[in-house]
Amino acid sequence: MEATETLRNTALTAKHIALGAKMVPFAGYNMPVSYTGLNEEHLTVRNAVGVFDVSHMGEFILKGDKALDLIQKVTSNDAAQLYDGRVQYSCLPNGKGGIVDDLLVYRIDEKTYMLVVNASNIQKDWDWISKHNTFGVDMKDISDRTSLLAVQGPNAIKALQKLTDVDLSKMEYYHFTKGKFAGKDNVVISNTGYTGAGGFEIYFDNEVADDMWNAIFEAGAEFGIKPIGLGARDTLRLEMGFCLYGNDIDDTTSPIEAGLGWITKFNKDFNDKDLLLSQKEKGTARKLVGFEMIDRGIPRHDYEIADAAGNIIGKVTSGTQSPSLQKGIGMGYVKTEFSKSGSEIYIKIRDKALKAQVVKIPFFKK
Numbered sequence: 001m002e003a004t005e006t007l008r009n010t011a012l013t014a015k016h017i018a019l020g021a022k023m024v025p026f027a028g029y030n031m032p033v034s035y036t037g038l039n040e041e042h043l044t045v046r047n048a049v050g051v052f053d054v055s056h057m058g059e060f061i062l063k064g065d066k067a068l069d070l071i072q073k074v075t076s077n078d079a080a081q082l083y084d085g086r087v088q089y090s091c092l093p094n095g096k097g098g099i100v101d102d103l104l105v106y107r108i109d110e111k112t113y114m115l116v117v118n119a120s121n122i123q124k125d126w127d128w129i130s131k132h133n134t135f136g137v138d139m140k141d142i143s144d145r146t147s148l149l150a151v152q153g154p155n156a157i158k159a160l161q162k163l164t165d166v167d168l169s170k171m172e173y174y175h176f177t178k179g180k181f182a183g184k185d186n187v188v189i190s191n192t193g194y195t196g197a198g199g200f201e202i203y204f205d206n207e208v209a210d211d212m213w214n215a216i217f218e219a220g221a222e223f224g225i226k227p228i229g230l231g232a233r234d235t236l237r238l239e240m241g242f243c244l245y246g247n248d249i250d251d252t253t254s255p256i257e258a259g260l261g262w263i264t265k266f267n268k269d270f271n272d273k274d275l276l277l278s279q280k281e282k283g284t285a286r287k288l289v290g291f292e293m294i295d296r297g298i299p300r301h302d303y304e305i306a307d308a309a310g311n312i313i314g315k316v317t318s319g320t321q322s323p324s325l326q327k328g329i330g331m332g333y334v335k336t337e338f339s340k341s342g343s344e345i346y347i348k349i350r351d352k353a354l355k356a357q358v359v360k361i362p363f364f365k366k
Contacts, residue, residue: 011209050228066135152199159220196240241361293328
């Protein structure tokens with residue numbers, strides 16, 4: 001484990017500690033994993049509204065006449081489809097069929113984009129994109145001065161609408177606007193999230209972090225707003241079947257194997273285009289699937305997956321006891337012949353092989 005003195009803080013770390021959060025090292029940061037308990041926090045987001053401090057995420061601004069050309073080269077999705085105020089989920093292929101990172105691409109205007117990347121990959125992504133920047137694009141890493149709160153849950157819109165003149169009900173999913181929020185200028189309000197519970201992500205300068213946190217909690221008090229840790233963020237995203245970098249996708253997994261063909265567009269030139277096109281056409285030897293436990297047991301990262309005869313056919317990448325469904329759920333790579341919905345598989349938990357079934361994701365249906 002990393003020594004605490006080397007951990008970085010967000011602008012809101014002191015708030016989390018004052019609220020009694022259990023703090024853990026995560027991606028080099030001192031982050032709140034839980035406040036009152038994972039199940040309670042998870043259900044708060046599903047049923048009311050919760051706030052995650054995700055200021056550890058990275059943000060890059062790419063600016064210039066050729067900004068789109070650079071983004072098209074390094075990302076798998078077709079960023080030419082974006083317009084001002086639109087967000088796109090994408091990934092950075094690594095030149096060998098794997099994934100450098102998954103990310104969000106925000107089009108601010110025709111020549112200005114914001115890329116939002118995973119905390120653990122900030123330097124790696126920066127180096128990778130810089131290496132491909134033969135287009136003279138102006139790149140700025142604004143991660144260290146940017147705070148990000150994810151306000152998620154069915155009551156998020158009611159709480160946040162009090163703080164802005166922007167009509168949040170008119171903002172479609174994966175769209176954003178830049179404007180005044182809680183009396184502060186230059187705030188990005190984005191209808192995105194990683195929970196499947198609805199809500200918004202709010203980007204702002206570190207200097208106003210305390211004011212923003214206080215304003216959001218005051219506005220949300222009547223709707224049962226609570227601070228939520230990274231533990232519940234993980235169980236919420238897993239119930240939706242959203243990939244987590246470092247678990248379900250990494251430098252050794254291709255977007256085609258990972259079920260991310262929908263963010264891999266072959267109508268443009270990009271890193272790994274030919275390799276990924278060949279995988280799409282010929283198929284892959286393994287696929288990422290979702291599964292639900294039939295026998296009682298909780299699947300965990302790296303547990304082996306077997307067939308009925310006990311042959312190892314894959315590995316669990318993410319697993320948990322679902323707070324919403326009250327059963328064990330997980331994701332993992334299996335040999336393609338076991339990837340069909342309804343396939344029977346066995347998860348090796350300690351010395352037992354426990355029965356599970358491949359299911360279509362998301363696990364949690366609204």
